[in-house]
Amino acid sequence: MAATELPTCRWGILTTGLISSWFVADLVMPREDAKAKHIIQAIGSSSLEKSRDFAAKYVKDVPYQTTVYGSYEEVYNDPNIDCVYVGSPHGFHKRDCLAAIAAGKNVLCEKAFTINAREAREVFDAAKAKGVYVAEAMWLRHRPMLADLRKLLYEDKVIGEVFRTTSDFQMQLDIASLPATSRYKDLSLGAGSMLDIGIYPLTWAILTLDPGTPTQSEDPKILAAQSFVDGIEVTTSLILHYPSSGRQGVVTTTTERRKGASEIIATIDGTNGFVEVEGAVPSHPRSFTVYPKWTEDKKPEGKKYDYQRLQQGFIYEADNTALDIAAGRKESPIVPWAESIRVMEIMDEVRRQGGTKYPQDSA
Ligand SMILES: NC(=O)C1=CN([C@@H]2O[C@H](COP(=O)(O)OP(=O)(O)OC[C@H]3O[C@@H](n4cnc5c(N)ncnc54)[C@H](OP(=O)(O)O)[C@@H]3O)[C@@H](O)[C@H]2O)C=CC1
Numbered sequence: 001m002a003a004t005e006l007p008t009c010r011w012g013i014l015t016t017g018l019i020s021s022w023f024v025a026d027l028v029m030p031r032e033d034a035k036a037k038h039i040i041q042a043i044g045s046s047s048l049e050k051s052r053d054f055a056a057k058y059v060k061d062v063p064y065q066t067t068v069y070g071s072y073e074e075v076y077n078d079p080n081i082d083c084v085y086v087g088s089p090h091g092f093h094k095r096d097c098l099a100a101i102a103a104g105k106n107v108l109c110e111k112a113f114t115i116n117a118r119e120a121r122e123v124f125d126a127a128k129a130k131g132v133y134v135a136e137a138m139w140l141r142h143r144p145m146l147a148d149l150r151k152l153l154y155e156d157k158v159i160g161e162v163f164r165t166t167s168d169f170q171m172q173l174d175i176a177s178l179p180a181t182s183r184y185k186d187l188s189l190g191a192g193s194m195l196d197i198g199i200y201p202l203t204w205a206i207l208t209l210d211p212g213t214p215t216q217s218e219d220p221k222i223l224a225a226q227s228f229v230d231g232i233e234v235t236t237s238l239i240l241h242y243p244s245s246g247r248q249g250v251v252t253t254t255t256e257r258r259k260g261a262s263e264i265i266a267t268i269d270g271t272n273g274f275v276e277v278e279g280a281v282p283s284h285p286r287s288f289t290v291y292p293k294w295t296e297d298k299k300p301e302g303k304k305y306d307y308q309r310l311q312q313g314f315i316y317e318a319d320n321t322a323l324d325i326a327a328g329r330k331e332s333p334i335v336p337w338a339e340s341i342r343v344m345e346i347m348d349e350v351r352r353q354g355g356t357k358y359p360q361d362s363a
Pocket residue numbers: 014015016017018019020044045046047050087088089090092110111112137139181182183189195196283
């Protein structure tokens with residue numbers, strides 16, 4: 001299909017922070033297998049200068065002009081924007097989604113979708129009332145690797161009956177030395193490892209233990225513990241137990257240490273073998289290897305499935321969003337509203353057991 005026939009999505013990018021730079025860099029990168037055409041129509045920021053610098057740095061070699069704004073409101077009101085990408089800290093996701101929705105804009109909003117499930121429901125209720133598309137940007141769910149792996153696990157049953165998944169996200173932060181305004185330190189912005197990085201190992205457990213997700217998801221039982229530095233949650237461990245199958249997920253996260261760039265980021269155990277997922281961190285898998293049952297001292301030979309490409313992987317959620325909007329869908333079939341709410345409910349329960357409270361919880 002010629003590029004001109006592909007659905008086009010004109011994006012309004014909210015914020016000039018880290019994730020916006022990653023997202024935009026992926027979208028402007030040339031590729032052969034495009035499913036949609038992406039235009040960075042506008043950048044919105046707290047400062048016009050930041051928007052200008054961001055556009056100059058990340059929206060390069062494109063055959064169009066990007067509009068730069070010194071506010072978010074101008075993005076909401078720009079009639080040339082098809083979808084607003086929300087890249088603010090989680091504490092502002094509800095506010096920014098509601099403002100974009102009120103202006104009649106479709107929205108793709110970063111994880112964690114909101115601070116709690118109540119806020120998520122509020123956003124989806126507003127989207128329903130306004131008739132616009134809203135989706136959580138949980139990019140891991142959109143990776144073709146996950147669909148392929150789930151087919152191998154549950155249709156081809158390559159490792160027999162799956163009984164356990166373990167996944168750990170580590171990141172080194174020195175909470176004490178961060179300014180009080182950092183999103184990693186300010187509770188009103190959603191500080192804490194669970195919502196920021198724990199959501200990825202949780203997603204690995206959900207996707208590999210529950211073949212019904214996302215449309216027929218089963219609610220696991222949860223047992224969780226959390227630890228704190230300066231009042232900020234820095235380590236979470238949780239066990240998920242699926243009543244219908246007995247499958248278990250062991251999900252851990254910490255901002256107190258880091259791993260190397262090439263590690264096992266998730267392991268799925270089955271009665272006839274196991275799968276190791278390789279990558280830098282659980283949000284960024286690179287490949288996975290399917291092994292037969294390990295019976296000898298020596299690790300058995302496995303079959304590797306490689307998914308490396310130039311883009312980081314944000315292109316998949318962007319393509320799917322463009323295709324959803326072009327088809328008139330209001331929800332993503334990959335991350336439906338009910339699934340985003342359910343993930344927030346699981347994290348609410350983890351925080352209830354672990355003791356993390358955000359100001360928004362009592363609002
Ligand atoms: N999918 C993924 O892999 C990743 C997702 N994320 C998610 O993206 C969101 C943003 O994270 P990240 O990009 O790392 O954050 P950054 O701190 O790098 O950027 C956040 C941006 O939000 C805007 N902002 C508005 N108010 C505030 C405030 N009070 N404090 C800080 N920033 C503010 C600023 O942009 P401006 O001044 O331009 O308005 C700022 O640059 C989070 O929800 C995070 O979970 C983050 C990293 C990776």
